[in-house]
Amino acid sequence: MARRRNYNRHKRGRFGFLYKLLSVLAICVVIVIALTLFFRVDTITVTGEDRYSESDIIEATGLRAGDNLFLLNKYAIAEDLLKKLPYIAEVRINRILPDTLTIDVTESDAVLAVVQEGSAWLISPEGKIVEQRVASGAADLAKIDGCELLAPSVATPIALSSDRSIQQESLLALMEALDEMGMIAQVQAIHLDDLTVLSMDYADRFRVEMPYGADYPYKLRTLQTILDSGKIESNETGTIRMTGNDGQNVFIKS
Numbered sequence: 001m002a003r004r005r006n007y008n009r010h011k012r013g014r015f016g017f018l019y020k021l022l023s024v025l026a027i028c029v030v031i032v033i034a035l036t037l038f039f040r041v042d043t044i045t046v047t048g049e050d051r052y053s054e055s056d057i058i059e060a061t062g063l064r065a066g067d068n069l070f071l072l073n074k075y076a077i078a079e080d081l082l083k084k085l086p087y088i089a090e091v092r093i094n095r096i097l098p099d100t101l102t103i104d105v106t107e108s109d110a111v112l113a114v115v116q117e118g119s120a121w122l123i124s125p126e127g128k129i130v131e132q133r134v135a136s137g138a139a140d141l142a143k144i145d146g147c148e149l150l151a152p153s154v155a156t157p158i159a160l161s162s163d164r165s166i167q168q169e170s171l172l173a174l175m176e177a178l179d180e181m182g183m184i185a186q187v188q189a190i191h192l193d194d195l196t197v198l199s200m201d202y203a204d205r206f207r208v209e210m211p212y213g214a215d216y217p218y219k220l221r222t223l224q225t226i227l228d229s230g231k232i233e234s235n236e237t238g239t240i241r242m243t244g245n246d247g248q249n250v251f252i253k254s
Contacts, residue, residue: 039069042099051087051107060084061103069095081105086130086155111184112175113138114149114158121152125179127172129154142184144171146193167192170212174198177216183224197243203227207239214242222249 042065046054061077078091081103089108095101110122110130120138122131132154147167150159160168171192178184188201199209202223210219219242226232226240226249238253 039098041065041067041069041072041101044101044103046103046105048105048107052085052105057081057085057088057103057105063101069097069099069101072101083155086128087124089124089126089128110141111179112144112187112190113141114144114147114152116149116152119152121149121158123158123175125175125184127158127175129156129158142187143189144192145189146191147171164192166212167195167198170198170214170216174200174210174216177220181217181220181224183220205237209239209241209243211243226251 041063044058044061044063044065046057049057060081062080063072063077074093074095078093081088081091087107087109088105090106092104093101094104108124108126108128108130111125112123113120113133114123115121115135115138118135120133120135120141121129122133122138122141123144124130129149129152132152147160147164150161152158158168158172160171171190174190175184178187186203188204190198190200192198196212197209198212198214199207202208208223210216222242223240232251236253238251241250241252244250
């Protein structure tokens with residue numbers, strides 16, 4: 001009898017576990033069905049747009065009214081937007097229950113260009129190729145020279161050959177620093193032809209020389225301090241060398 005009671009208890013325990021498992025599965029199915037039937041996209045709002053219209057951005061997402069709010073992959077949608085609309089630098093997508101999707105974009109500008117094989121590849125401060133034009137169509141933009149882009153394509157990051165990795169990293173770091181400090185509009189050209197010194201034409205008056213791999217925010221703050229100090233006359237032009245290991249900066253008049 002004891003053996004039979006133990007068997008019945010074991011049997012009830014086994015079926016009890018199975019019942020609990022089936023109950024959990026049933027609840028999950030109900031939740032999935034509820035999420036599928038309800039919480040559908042009714043409103044899509046876009047903020048931060050300027051170059052692109054709201055309708056352009058919504059169309060590029062491929063979203064339609066009635067799409068399920070929870071089944072959509074907002075990260076894939078954001079990645080797709082960055083490719084289809086290259087002047088968009090950042091995308092944030094959020095769900096607002098029960099039926100709203102918000103798309104907040106940060107747009108960028110073309111600030112520099114690389115002229116190569118008859119084309120001008122327009123580049124954002126983030127180092128992204130945002131547009132391709134004929135070479136003569138970028139006359140108003142600062143130029144990057146002394147380098148060649150590898151397989152340039154719109155909506156992709158710029159890439160130099162593997163043996164120019166320090167030049168590429170330094171270029172991107174300098175562009176970021178110039179943009180963050182509001183100085184990029186003063187740049188006429190960035191030169192990468194010298195493999196020992198990075199230089200740029202600045203403020204229509206100066207050639208500024210800096211090492212590759214430098215702390216560019218610090219270098220640019222120092223440059224601004226030099227220009228604000230009044231030690232260089234307003235009509236003087238020349239080269240500002242910021243390459244010394246001792247931190248000394250030298251101005252050589254033209």
